[in-house]
Amino acid sequence: MTVYVSGIDIGGTKTVGVLADERGRIVARKLVPTSERGSRIVDQVDTLFSDLIAEAGVCREAVARTVVGIAGVAGPDGSVRHAPNLQPLEVAEDLELGSLLADRLGHQVRIENDVNLAALAELANGASMPSSSFVFIAVGTGIGMGIVVDGALITGAHGAAGEIGLLPFGTDPLDTTNHHRGALEEATAGSTVGDRYRALTGTSRSMGEVLELALRGDEAAALVLDGQAKHTAQAIAAVVAVLDPACVVLGGGIGLLSELLGPIKTWLGRFGFPRVDIRLSRAGRDAAAIGAVRLALQQLDRSRQTESALA
Numbered sequence: 001m002t003v004y005v006s007g008i009d010i011g012g013t014k015t016v017g018v019l020a021d022e023r024g025r026i027v028a029r030k031l032v033p034t035s036e037r038g039s040r041i042v043d044q045v046d047t048l049f050s051d052l053i054a055e056a057g058v059c060r061e062a063v064a065r066t067v068v069g070i071a072g073v074a075g076p077d078g079s080v081r082h083a084p085n086l087q088p089l090e091v092a093e094d095l096e097l098g099s100l101l102a103d104r105l106g107h108q109v110r111i112e113n114d115v116n117l118a119a120l121a122e123l124a125n126g127a128s129m130p131s132s133s134f135v136f137i138a139v140g141t142g143i144g145m146g147i148v149v150d151g152a153l154i155t156g157a158h159g160a161a162g163e164i165g166l167l168p169f170g171t172d173p174l175d176t177t178n179h180h181r182g183a184l185e186e187a188t189a190g191s192t193v194g195d196r197y198r199a200l201t202g203t204s205r206s207m208g209e210v211l212e213l214a215l216r217g218d219e220a221a222a223l224v225l226d227g228q229a230k231h232t233a234q235a236i237a238a239v240v241a242v243l244d245p246a247c248v249v250l251g252g253g254i255g256l257l258s259e260l261l262g263p264i265k266t267w268l269g270r271f272g273f274p275r276v277d278i279r280l281s282r283a284g285r286d287a288a289a290i291g292a293v294r295l296a297l298q299q300l301d302r303s304r305q306t307e308s309a310l311a
Contacts, residue, residue, distance in 0.1 A: 004062050005300060006052060007292025008045055009069040009114050010034060012141030013190075013253075015044065016289040019052040019063070024297055028056040029286070041097065046104050064107055065300055067292035068097070069114035071142055073160045078102075078111045081160075110299065114138070115162060115251075116153055117291030118283065119146025122249050124294055126287075127279040131246035135239055136281070137164070139232055140252030142181065143188045145239065167238060170231050187231045190254055196224045211259060228254065229263035236264070236278070237271045251281035 002021055009016045011034060019028040030051050035044045045068060053060060073081040078098015101109040119136035128134040132151040138144050145162035147154040155161050163182070170187030171178050178186045186192065193207045200220040205213065213221035232255070236248055250256065250264075258280065268276050283290050 001062060003064050003300070004053075004056075004058055005293055005296035006049060006063055006066045007069070007117075007289045007294075007296060008048060008066065009117070009286075009288035009292060010041065010044070010071070011114065011288075012071055015048060016286055017048040017052050018286065018289040018293050019056050019058065020293045020297070022297065022300065024293065026293070027058070028052045029289075030055065042100050042104055045101055049105055060106060063105075065296040066101070066105055066107065066109045067117070067296040067299075068101065068109060068111050069117040069288040069292050070097070070111060071114050071144070073158070073163065074111040074113050075159055078109070080111060108299075110295070112292070112295065113144065113146070113155075113159070113162070114288040115144035116146040116155065117289075117295065118251055118281070118287035119148050119153060119249075119291065120294050121283040121287045121291035122251075122281060123148055123151065124291075126282040127249045128247055133245055134247045134249055135162075135243060135245045136249045136251060136287075137232075137236065137239070137255060138252035138287075139188055139190075139250065139255035141190050142185050143232075143235065143252075147243065147245075164235055164239065167235065169234060184231065184235055188228065188235070188254075193224060193228060193254075196227065197221060200224065207254065211257065215259065225260065226263055229260050230267045232260070233264045233267035233271060233273075236276060237268060237273045240273055240276055247277040247279055249279050249281050251283070251285075251287050253285070256280055256284065 004021055007018045013034055015032050015034050017030045018026055020026045070080055080097050098109050098111045115138045122128045122136055133149050136146040143165045145164045147162050165185030166182035167184040170184040173183040190207050193210050194205050197205050197210050210221045210224055214225045281287050
């Protein structure tokens with residue numbers, strides 16, 4: 001019987017699920033809006049998983065492992081900490097999501113930070129090639145970073161390495177209202193783009209609409225996007241000064257905008273970092289889900305090697 005794995009990325013606004021066979025061939029994919037307030041995260045994942053196996057014509061028992069990416073800190077025990085952008089899913093602090101999902105899905109489930117998974121996708125066949133030491137910075141609903149050094153993912157002593165949204169600049173770090181998501185995240189999160197445009201013009205616009213207006217010469221929209229580029233460049237400069245990566249890969253709904261790449265580089269030059277190698281993700285918007293599949297396959301392979309050694 002062919003064995004399958006699934007990778008699911010739960011973001012603040014969208015959830016992506018991918019089902020792949022043991023060779024890594026993707027056999028099903030589905031993108032859905034992240035459930036509205038009051039929904040349960042276990043129900044959301046279970047429904048998406050059921051849709052994936054139905055699309056591929058695969059029985060539930062054929063899926064050996066699932067890796068779930070979340071916009072927060074994942075503990076080694078499958079718990080979830082500091083996930084401010086997943087509040088609509090009622091994710092309680094220290095929720096033991098891994099064991100809850102394993103019971104529901106009927107197989108082993110690992111929980112991992114979504115940006116860490118995106119970094120693994122880039123390491124496999126992405127924009128970082130041929131370097132094996134780089135950082136992946138995702139800018140979208142929030143901002144986060146995955147760190148890869150010599151081909152290994154660095155997660156830190158408490159699994160929170162790369163939580164750059166907590167850096168104390170961008171907005172007032174002494175204002176306790178900025179402590180929930182973090183001072184930098186309050187400046188770079190996708191929702192703030194529309195907020196800043198409304199503050200300047202009195203008109204509500206989405207991120208996509210602000211971008212379109214900027215390309216058409218709207219001065220207020222251009223000013224907002226330049227501010228977004230400035231804050232992103234500040235984050236990159238801080239990261240480069242500390243980690244010295246070979247390159248910086250940008251992803252996420254905002255980070256993938258090619259229109260922001262030039263302004264980001266301009267601000268980096270003004271900050272004294274003119275030679276930073278910045279690239280856009282090749283894995284695109286599915287980076288975290290693809291990385292989840294890659295990690296699930298690695299775990300499956302290690303499990304088989306262990307079983308073989310004990311046989």
